[in-house]
Amino acid sequence: MREDGTTAGGARDDDPLLRVENLRTTFATETGTVRAVDGVSFDVERGETVGLVGESGAGKSVTARSLVGLVEDPGRVVGGSVRLDGAELTDNTESEWRDVRGGRIAMVFQDPLSRLNPVYTVGNQIEEALRIHRGLRGAAAREKAVELLEDVGIPDAARRAEAYPHEFSGGMCQRAVIAIALACDPDLLVCDEPTTALDVTTQAQILDLLDDLRAERDLAVLFITHDMGVVAEVCDRVNVMYAGEIVERAGVVDLFERPKHPYTQGLLDAVPARTARGERLAAIEGEVPTPTEPATACRFAPRCPRAFDACHSVHPTGVAVSADADDHTAACLHYPADATRDEAVERHRERDTRTGAEGDTE
Ligand SMILES: Nc1ncnc2c1ncn2[C@@H]1O[C@H](COP(=O)(O)OP(=O)(O)OP(=O)(O)O)[C@@H](O)[C@H]1O
Numbered sequence: 488m489r490e491d492g493t494t495a496g497g498a499r500d501d502d503p504l505l506r507v508e509n510l511r512t513t514f515a516t517e518t519g520t521v522r523a524v525d526g527v528s529f530d531v532e533r534g535e536t537v538g539l540v541g542e543s544g545a546g547k548s549v550t551a552r553s554l555v556g557l558v559e560d561p562g563r564v565v566g567g568s569v570r571l572d573g574a575e576l577t578d579n580t581e582s583e584w585r586d587v588r589g590g591r592i593a594m595v596f597q598d599p600l601s602r603l604n605p606v607y608t609v610g611n612q613i614e615e616a617l618r619i620h621r622g623l624r625g626a627a628a629r630e631k632a633v634e635l636l637e638d639v640g641i642p643d644a645a646r647r648a649e650a651y652p653h654e655f656s657g658g659m660c661q662r663a664v665i666a667i668a669l670a671c672d673p674d675l676l677v678c679d680e681p682t683t684a685l686d687v688t689t690q691a692q693i694l695d696l697l698d699d700l701r702a703e704r705d706l707a708v709l710f711i712t713h714d715m716g717v718v719a720e721v722c723d724r725v726n727v728m729y730a731g732e733i734v735e736r737a738g739v740v741d742l743f744e745r746p747k748h749p750y751t752q753g754l755l756d757a758v759p760a761r762t763a764r765g766e767r768l769a770a771i772e773g774e775v776p777t778p779t780e781p782a783t784a785c786r787f788a789p790r791c792p793r794a795f796d797a798c799h800s801v802h803p804t805g806v807a808v809s810a811d812a813d814d815h816t817a818a819c820l821h822y823p824a825d826a827t828r829d830e831a832v833e834r835h836r837e838r839d840t841r842t843g844a845e846g847d848t849e
């Protein structure tokens with residue numbers, strides 16, 4: 488929460504909570520530079536859940552880690568900007584990153600047990616987070632910890648606080664991890680496949696919980712998943728990621744009813760019943776390539792049923808899918824749909840050279 492309406496970064500009231508612009512994160516490996524996140528831009532507003540969806544290797548987790556200063560060696564954020572309430576994060580020092588992770592942005596990962604310490608009670612671990620992030624101790628911390636366990640839907644919270652993680656089911660562990668995340672009173676919750684390891688019923692309960700917390704606390708949620716069924720359930724807006732880039736962005740209803748990018752269309756076709764959950768996307772033939780060179784063409788073209796010549800020589804940038812759709816973009820030479828093919832190709836070519844390393848922002 489901002490106390491005086493501004494921040495050191497000079498936030499304005501119309502700034503989104505999180506603005507990511509042309510983010511680039513690379514891994515220097517022996518076989519070359521892996522461009523895991525290659526010019527990614529998106530916003531997350533308070534009180535909304537924004538999805539980041541794509542197949543394994545698309546760059547979703549590296550994007551998430553780039554937002555909180557947790558990119559693993561040899562990875563580096565090499566370009567672009569991440570602003571929280573207008574304040575730039577990418578040049579943070581390690582201690583500034585710790586403040587961000589402890590106060591503004593909390594992460595929830597796939598495997599809750601690995602986030603919990605087996606030798607301390609669940610209550611102790613929440614109290615510890617409250618001590619570090621809010622300076623609460625003793626009875627005040629204990630009381631607040633129980634309250635947080637109640638908030639995340641753990642019944643008989645006072646007694647459960649005395650339990651150890653191994654006494655909890657997977658779903659209860661994830662609730663406990665979410666309670667720890669809430670202990671720092673974050674503005675943004677970054678959830679990376681938070682329900683993938685859970686059975687379908689538990690998954691649905693955790694998704695409901697996250698949605699309730701978002702609404703009650705005006706939380707912003709960045710929700711990462713490979714699962715279109717989960718996207719349909721929790722997201723307000725969706726970014727579809729492929730080989731380090733965002734290839735389509737739309738409101739959730741628009742995306743499901745009118746998917747435009749051939750990749751998104753393939754993902755949706757691959758969901759047997761569009762609400763079925765739990766299984767990996769065994770979608771489109773072939774695999775996500777690992778990008779090592781700057782994009783000079785469409786990275787999806789080799790797998791794309793609608794690719795034509797130019798797709799192999801022009802790098803598409805996100806454009807409005809049609810003149811009247813400014814909140815639905817696709818990085819595909821077939822768009823805008825109301826331009827001729829030559830006009831569309833030319834528009835992508837121009838935007839790509841004009842924006843160059845600046846990437847594409849609307
Ligand atoms: N430590 C690393 N060293 C080298 N390359 C890495 C490293 N971590 C990630 N990458 C590469 O970055 C790319 C993106 O990986 P990332 O984990 O973000 O994918 P993802 O979309 O989260 O996939 P998944 O659904 O499997 O979690 C992949 O090509 C991966 O090989």
Ligand code: NI
Binds near residue numbers: 549
């Ligand atoms: Ni991942």
